[in-house]
Amino acid sequence: MNNKTLSILSYVTIIGWIIAFVKSKDETPKSDLVIYHLKQGFGIFLLTFAVNVILSIVLSIVPSLYFLSFVGYAFLILWIFGIINAANEQKKPIPVIGKMFEDKFDFIN
Template sequence: MSNKTVAILSYVTIIGWIIAYVKSKDLNPKSDLAVYHLKQGLGLFIVSFIVNILMSVVVAIVPSVGFINFIGIIFLILLIMGIINAANEEEKPFPVIGHMFENRFGFIDK
Protein backbone atom coordinates (compact mmCIF):
# COMPACT_ATOMS: atom_id res chain seq x y z
CA MET A 1 0.00 0.00 0.00
CA SER A 2 1.45 3.40 -0.93
CA ASN A 3 1.97 6.36 1.40
CA LYS A 4 -0.78 8.29 -0.37
CA THR A 5 -3.27 5.43 -0.01
CA VAL A 6 -2.53 5.07 3.71
CA ALA A 7 -2.95 8.84 4.16
CA ILE A 8 -6.33 8.85 2.39
CA LEU A 9 -7.52 5.71 4.17
CA SER A 10 -6.82 7.30 7.55
CA TYR A 11 -9.91 9.49 7.08
CA VAL A 12 -12.35 6.78 5.96
CA THR A 13 -14.16 5.69 9.14
CA ILE A 14 -12.44 4.41 12.25
CA ILE A 15 -12.09 0.97 10.65
CA GLY A 16 -10.25 2.58 7.74
CA TRP A 17 -8.03 4.40 10.24
CA ILE A 18 -7.15 1.11 11.97
CA ILE A 19 -6.31 -0.52 8.62
CA ALA A 20 -4.18 2.51 7.64
CA TYR A 21 -2.41 2.38 11.01
CA VAL A 22 -1.57 -1.31 10.63
CA LYS A 23 -0.43 -0.82 7.03
CA SER A 24 1.69 2.20 7.99
CA LYS A 25 3.77 -0.11 10.19
CA ASP A 26 4.73 -2.05 7.04
CA LEU A 27 5.97 1.05 5.19
CA ASN A 28 9.71 1.20 4.85
CA PRO A 29 11.03 3.90 5.20
CA LYS A 30 8.49 5.41 7.60
CA SER A 31 6.28 7.90 5.76
CA ASP A 32 5.89 11.35 7.31
CA LEU A 33 2.82 11.89 5.12
CA ALA A 34 1.08 8.78 6.44
CA VAL A 35 1.97 9.56 10.07
CA TYR A 36 0.76 13.15 9.75
CA HIS A 37 -2.61 12.16 8.28
CA LEU A 38 -3.04 9.31 10.78
CA LYS A 39 -2.67 11.86 13.58
CA GLN A 40 -5.05 14.32 11.93
CA GLY A 41 -7.60 11.61 11.18
CA LEU A 42 -7.59 10.21 14.71
CA GLY A 43 -7.84 13.69 16.19
CA LEU A 44 -10.79 14.53 13.97
CA PHE A 45 -12.58 11.31 14.93
CA ILE A 46 -12.05 11.95 18.66
CA VAL A 47 -13.20 15.58 18.51
CA SER A 48 -16.25 14.77 16.38
CA PHE A 49 -17.21 11.89 18.70
CA ILE A 50 -17.03 14.14 21.78
CA VAL A 51 -18.91 16.99 20.10
CA ASN A 52 -21.63 14.62 18.88
CA ILE A 53 -22.12 13.23 22.39
CA LEU A 54 -22.32 16.74 23.83
CA MET A 55 -24.80 17.83 21.14
CA SER A 56 -26.97 14.77 21.84
CA VAL A 57 -27.07 15.58 25.54
CA VAL A 58 -27.92 19.23 24.91
CA VAL A 59 -30.68 18.34 22.44
CA ALA A 60 -32.08 15.74 24.86
CA ILE A 61 -32.25 18.36 27.60
CA VAL A 62 -33.44 21.26 25.43
CA PRO A 63 -35.18 19.88 22.32
CA SER A 64 -35.80 23.33 20.87
CA VAL A 65 -32.08 23.68 20.04
CA GLY A 66 -32.11 20.73 17.67
CA PHE A 67 -30.68 22.93 14.95
CA ILE A 68 -27.21 22.61 16.55
CA ASN A 69 -27.00 19.15 15.01
CA PHE A 70 -25.94 20.96 11.85
CA ILE A 71 -22.54 21.35 13.50
CA GLY A 72 -21.91 17.81 12.22
CA ILE A 73 -21.69 19.26 8.72
CA ILE A 74 -18.56 21.12 9.80
CA PHE A 75 -16.89 17.79 10.61
CA LEU A 76 -17.92 16.42 7.22
CA ILE A 77 -16.30 19.41 5.54
CA LEU A 78 -13.13 18.92 7.60
CA LEU A 79 -13.10 15.24 6.66
CA ILE A 80 -13.34 16.09 2.97
CA MET A 81 -10.56 18.67 3.38
CA GLY A 82 -8.37 16.02 4.99
CA ILE A 83 -8.97 13.55 2.16
CA ILE A 84 -8.17 16.23 -0.41
CA ASN A 85 -4.95 17.19 1.40
CA ALA A 86 -3.94 13.53 1.63
CA ALA A 87 -4.66 12.97 -2.06
CA ASN A 88 -2.54 16.01 -2.93
CA GLU A 89 0.20 14.75 -0.57
CA GLU A 90 0.06 17.95 1.49
CA GLU A 91 0.57 18.17 5.24
CA LYS A 92 -1.87 20.97 6.04
CA PRO A 93 -3.63 20.94 9.42
CA PHE A 94 -7.37 21.36 9.81
CA PRO A 95 -8.53 24.91 10.52
CA VAL A 96 -8.89 25.68 14.25
CA ILE A 97 -8.39 22.11 15.60
CA GLY A 98 -5.63 20.70 13.38
CA HIS A 99 -2.65 22.12 15.29
CA MET A 100 -3.77 20.34 18.46
CA PHE A 101 -2.98 16.95 16.91
CA GLU A 102 0.41 17.58 15.33
CA ASN A 103 2.39 16.72 18.47
CA ARG A 104 -0.06 14.27 20.00
CA PHE A 105 -0.53 10.51 19.58
CA GLY A 106 3.11 9.51 19.96
CA PHE A 107 2.26 5.85 19.48
CA ILE A 108 1.71 6.54 15.79
CA ASP A 109 5.32 7.69 15.33
CA LYS A 110 6.81 4.39 16.47
Protein backbone atom coordinates (compact mmCIF):
# COMPACT_ATOMS: atom_id res chain seq x y z
CA MET A 1 0.00 0.00 0.00
CA ASN A 2 1.16 3.50 -0.70
CA ASN A 3 1.36 6.31 1.85
CA LYS A 4 -1.86 7.97 0.71
CA THR A 5 -3.85 4.76 1.19
CA LEU A 6 -2.35 4.15 4.62
CA SER A 7 -3.10 7.73 5.64
CA ILE A 8 -6.76 7.40 4.64
CA LEU A 9 -7.02 3.95 6.21
CA SER A 10 -5.84 5.35 9.54
CA TYR A 11 -9.22 7.10 9.90
CA VAL A 12 -11.44 4.19 8.86
CA THR A 13 -12.43 2.42 12.11
CA ILE A 14 -10.01 1.06 14.65
CA ILE A 15 -9.41 -2.03 12.51
CA GLY A 16 -8.34 0.16 9.60
CA TRP A 17 -6.09 2.07 11.98
CA ILE A 18 -4.45 -1.16 13.16
CA ILE A 19 -3.87 -2.29 9.57
CA ALA A 20 -2.30 1.08 8.68
CA PHE A 21 -0.17 0.97 11.84
CA VAL A 22 1.15 -2.53 11.11
CA LYS A 23 1.81 -1.76 7.43
CA SER A 24 3.62 1.49 8.31
CA LYS A 25 5.94 -0.41 10.66
CA ASP A 26 7.02 -2.58 7.69
CA GLU A 27 8.18 0.44 5.66
CA THR A 28 11.90 1.08 5.81
CA PRO A 29 11.84 4.82 5.21
CA LYS A 30 9.15 5.91 7.66
CA SER A 31 6.60 8.21 6.09
CA ASP A 32 5.95 11.39 8.04
CA LEU A 33 2.55 11.66 6.36
CA VAL A 34 1.40 8.23 7.54
CA ILE A 35 2.72 8.76 11.07
CA TYR A 36 1.00 12.14 11.26
CA HIS A 37 -2.38 10.75 10.18
CA LEU A 38 -2.00 7.71 12.43
CA LYS A 39 -1.65 10.09 15.38
CA GLN A 40 -4.60 12.19 14.24
CA GLY A 41 -6.79 9.15 13.60
CA PHE A 42 -5.93 7.53 16.95
CA GLY A 43 -6.55 10.80 18.76
CA ILE A 44 -9.96 11.37 17.23
CA PHE A 45 -10.88 7.75 17.93
CA LEU A 46 -9.94 8.05 21.62
CA LEU A 47 -11.63 11.41 22.02
CA THR A 48 -14.82 10.22 20.33
CA PHE A 49 -14.88 7.07 22.45
CA ALA A 50 -14.39 9.03 25.70
CA VAL A 51 -17.02 11.63 24.83
CA ASN A 52 -19.53 8.93 23.87
CA VAL A 53 -18.99 7.09 27.16
CA ILE A 54 -19.37 10.30 29.16
CA LEU A 55 -22.45 11.34 27.19
CA SER A 56 -24.13 7.98 27.63
CA ILE A 57 -23.59 8.20 31.39
CA VAL A 58 -24.85 11.79 31.57
CA LEU A 59 -27.86 11.06 29.36
CA SER A 60 -28.82 8.03 31.41
CA ILE A 61 -28.81 10.20 34.54
CA VAL A 62 -30.39 13.33 33.02
CA PRO A 63 -32.49 12.35 29.97
CA SER A 64 -33.61 15.93 29.40
CA LEU A 65 -30.13 16.69 28.02
CA TYR A 66 -30.85 14.55 24.96
CA PHE A 67 -29.75 17.37 22.63
CA LEU A 68 -26.15 16.68 23.69
CA SER A 69 -26.27 13.52 21.60
CA PHE A 70 -25.81 15.73 18.54
CA VAL A 71 -22.15 16.17 19.53
CA GLY A 72 -21.52 12.95 17.58
CA TYR A 73 -22.27 14.79 14.35
CA ALA A 74 -19.50 17.27 15.10
CA PHE A 75 -17.05 14.39 15.46
CA LEU A 76 -18.28 12.94 12.18
CA ILE A 77 -17.55 16.23 10.44
CA LEU A 78 -14.07 16.42 12.01
CA TRP A 79 -13.43 12.81 10.96
CA ILE A 80 -14.34 13.73 7.36
CA PHE A 81 -11.91 16.66 7.50
CA GLY A 82 -9.18 14.22 8.55
CA ILE A 83 -9.94 11.90 5.64
CA ILE A 84 -9.92 14.81 3.19
CA ASN A 85 -6.53 15.98 4.50
CA ALA A 86 -5.16 12.44 4.17
CA ALA A 87 -6.55 12.10 0.62
CA ASN A 88 -4.91 15.39 -0.36
CA GLU A 89 -1.65 14.21 1.27
CA GLN A 90 -1.56 17.24 3.56
CA LYS A 91 -0.20 17.26 7.09
CA LYS A 92 -2.91 19.57 8.43
CA PRO A 93 -4.39 19.00 11.88
CA ILE A 94 -8.05 18.18 12.28
CA PRO A 95 -9.83 21.50 13.00
CA VAL A 96 -10.27 22.46 16.67
CA ILE A 97 -8.83 19.25 18.20
CA GLY A 98 -5.99 18.19 15.90
CA LYS A 99 -3.23 20.25 17.56
CA MET A 100 -3.66 18.20 20.75
CA PHE A 101 -2.57 15.01 18.99
CA GLU A 102 0.50 16.24 17.09
CA ASP A 103 3.04 15.59 19.84
CA LYS A 104 1.23 12.74 21.61
CA PHE A 105 1.29 8.97 21.07
CA ASP A 106 5.05 8.43 20.85
CA PHE A 107 4.56 4.68 20.32
CA ILE A 108 3.44 5.44 16.76
CA ASN A 109 6.81 6.84 15.66
